[in-house]
Amino acid sequence: MTGPATPALLRRAKADTVAFMVTVDGLPVQVHPGDSVAVAVLCAGGKPYRRAVLGDAPRAPYCMMGACFECLVQVDGVPNRQGCLVPARPGMRIVRQNGLNAGPQEGPAE
Amino acid sequence: MTGMVDVAIIGAGPAGMAAAQALHVHGLRVSVLDERAGPGGNVHAAALDHPPEGAALLGRDYVRGAQAARAFAQSGVPVAYGASVSRIEGETIHYLQHGRLRQITAGRLMLATGAIERPVPFPGWHLPGVMGAGAFQLMLKQSRVVPAGGYVLCGTGPLVLLVACQLLALGSRPLALLETNAVASPVRVGAAHLSTLARNAGAVAKGLSYMARLRLAGVPVISGVTGVEAKGGETLQSVHYRRRDGATASLDAGMLLFHEGVIPGTQLGLALDCRHRWDSDQQCLVPVTDEWGESSRAGTFIVGDAAGILGADAAPHSAMLAAQRIAQQLGHRPDARAVAAARRALEQASGFRRFLDAAYRPGVAFGTPIADEAMICRCEQVTAATLRAAVRDGARGPAQAKAFSRCGMGLCQGRICGNAATRLIAADSGLDAAAVGGHHVRFPLKPLSLAELADEAPQTEQADG
Numbered sequence A: 001m002t003g004p005a006t007p008a009l010l011r012r013a014k015a016d017t018v019a020f021m022v023t024v025d026g027l028p029v030q031v032h033p034g035d036s037v038a039v040a041v042l043c044a045g046g047k048p049y050r051r052a053v054l055g056d057a058p059r060a061p062y063c064m065m066g067a068c069f070e071c072l073v074q075v076d077g078v079p080n081r082q083g084c085l086v087p088a089r090p091g092m093r094i095v096r097q098n099g100l101n102a103g104p105q106e107g108p109a110e
Numbered sequence B: 001m002t003g004m005v006d007v008a009i010i011g012a013g014p015a016g017m018a019a020a021q022a023l024h025v026h027g028l029r030v031s032v033l034d035e036r037a038g039p040g041g042n043v044h045a046a047a048l049d050h051p052p053e054g055a056a057l058l059g060r061d062y063v064r065g066a067q068a069a070r071a072f073a074q075s076g077v078p079v080a081y082g083a084s085v086s087r088i089e090g091e092t093i094h095y096l097q098h099g100r101l102r103q104i105t106a107g108r109l110m111l112a113t114g115a116i117e118r119p120v121p122f123p124g125w126h127l128p129g130v131m132g133a134g135a136f137q138l139m140l141k142q143s144r145v146v147p148a149g150g151y152v153l154c155g156t157g158p159l160v161l162l163v164a165c166q167l168l169a170l171g172s173r174p175l176a177l178l179e180t181n182a183v184a185s186p187v188r189v190g191a192a193h194l195s196t197l198a199r200n201a202g203a204v205a206k207g208l209s210y211m212a213r214l215r216l217a218g219v220p221v222i223s224g225v226t227g228v229e230a231k232g233g234e235t236l237q238s239v240h241y242r243r244r245d246g247a248t249a250s251l252d253a254g255m256l257l258f259h260e261g262v263i264p265g266t267q268l269g270l271a272l273d274c275r276h277r278w279d280s281d282q283q284c285l286v287p288v289t290d291e292w293g294e295s296s297r298a299g300t301f302i303v304g305d306a307a308g309i310l311g312a313d314a315a316p317h318s319a320m321l322a323a324q325r326i327a328q329q330l331g332h333r334p335d336a337r338a339v340a341a342a343r344r345a346l347e348q349a350s351g352f353r354r355f356l357d358a359a360y361r362p363g364v365a366f367g368t369p370i371a372d373e374a375m376i377c378r379c380e381q382v383t384a385a386t387l388r389a390a391v392r393d394g395a396r397g398p399a400q401a402k403a404f405s406r407c408g409m410g411l412c413q414g415r416i417c418g419n420a421a422t423r424l425i426a427a428d429s430g431l432d433a434a435a436v437g438g439h440h441v442r443f444p445l446k447p448l449s450l451a452e453l454a455d456e457a458p459q460t461e462q463a464d465g
């Protein structure tokens, strides 16, 4: 389900729902209805969830409720989505944000 | 969803759902907005996604919550999911949904935005692999996932025990539960609250059954833990701590799930300039309201855990009071029996909360000064040492500290560092935390992209969630 990378999470007893696929950094990952994008990335495992712009520091979701902004990720081409609040949908293209490579749009645009 | 309503309710947790239904019964026009994909709030997140057998794994309370969420979904109350409130100006609420800014106008506002886990900075808490135990529980509820490798639960309060039991029910066993309760003998505290405990026998039995299940499963429970530190590189590798006898110890683990209680989520109320006070017992900001939940901003009510932590069972009752008051203000006859019942329930919940607060004291958050190397502001990577230097240079409040050190300047706008920053500045400057105060919160509540700003939908064009 997750390729060669070690997942951070293991699924238990959700056989009662129909799984579907998304991609994380181009690799297929199996997810279930109700999963957030953040869960999809953690199930993909391997590399850190993201790297902060400051010092490339590895970071991962902390609050899962939209408060900490540690789960920022690119979803279907849109950067800086809060992965913990976005439900995974079939075929979604999820790309990890790695420090400055996250693109020029990172940061508030007030 | 229509463009103009009598009451807009922010949050579809137990409080928001109850208020919406009560107002709906009075024939008032209500709209509910929630950032999440469905009803249930934090306590019953993803309630509609589980078939009944799945929900049963998460415990009896969750099953009841799922029923309430289902009843709400069928009640016909208009609600927008995936709708994050961004800005409120007068009676106009601007919210972001599906990448577009939309708006709705409401004569009255009810904030049912719930609680956040108390953010507790300690060295290494920013490493991947360290997260809130409540945060992990949200994933567990939504996705029924467990940590892939060895993990440690750490903290104090009923929620840590509940999460441990929910993990056990999913066939996953923590390496240990590190108890950070600063109260050495909760049982002795219980003796001073006997009548309260008798009146809340169900909740007490629940707590005891959690402990029994942990023991039965052979989870080592280590109490009196202090000096918690997370160490690792790209991700967490080990958890270090001091035992009650002063000896240091460590556990190799890939995840650390930490929890020292919850505090009201005050972001929206602060941005609206509602008056808040510093609760010196719980060391957090709480909104000031009258006995109906109306804040200092007339027409804005704050209910559920957002108004002060009383828990999931109490949340619908404070919401009911606010709903009846609003109905009365709008010329309807309030339901006197519902008001009396809600007041009784809240009184009972307050009594039990006083016991919980006395029996469980967050040892890491309240016990020792924040360690210098702990990263207080995760967004801007500001350590406690840097914030201390700002205080030495004369910073006397979060706003000055922000200017001196960038603490609170990041994307989370002080949600995660604000509480700890106030406590640290108070401790180091000798000022009262009430005088130090909290961060100034400004709209938009979350940063908007330029595309979103350019693309605000007109009033009439609104999508239901």
Ligand SMILES: Cc1cc2nc3c(=O)[nH]c(=O)nc-3n(C[C@H](O)[C@@H](O)[C@H](O)COP(=O)(O)OP(=O)(O)OC[C@H]3O[C@@H](n4cnc5c(N)ncnc54)[C@H](O)[C@@H]3O)c2cc1C
Pocket (backbone or CB within 6 Å): A065, B010, B011, B012, B013, B014, B015, B016, B033, B034, B035, B036, B040, B041, B042, B043, B044, B083, B084, B085, B086, B112, B113, B114, B115, B116, B117, B134, B135, B137, B138, B159, B162, B262, B268, B303, B304, B305, B306, B310, B311, B312, B313, B315, B445
């Ligand atoms: C992570 C976590 C886990 C918890 N787990 C439990 C548990 O298992 N058992 C228990 O008894 N208690 C639990 N609690 C305590 C919890 O606060 C409950 O007491 C209960 O959820 C409170 O109900 P409420 O309706 O006041 O708020 P909540 O249930 O928290 O609902 C608030 C809702 O408001 C929404 N919201 C917030 N801000 C905005 C915004 N700007 N725009 C749109 N929507 C917004 C949120 O998405 C959320 O759905 C938990 C708390 C947290 C933080």
Ligand code: FES
Pocket (backbone or CB within 6 Å): A060, A061, A062, A063, A064, A065, A066, A067, A068, A069, A070, A071, A072, A082, A083, A084, A085
């Ligand atoms: S994990 Fe904190 S905002 Fe998503």
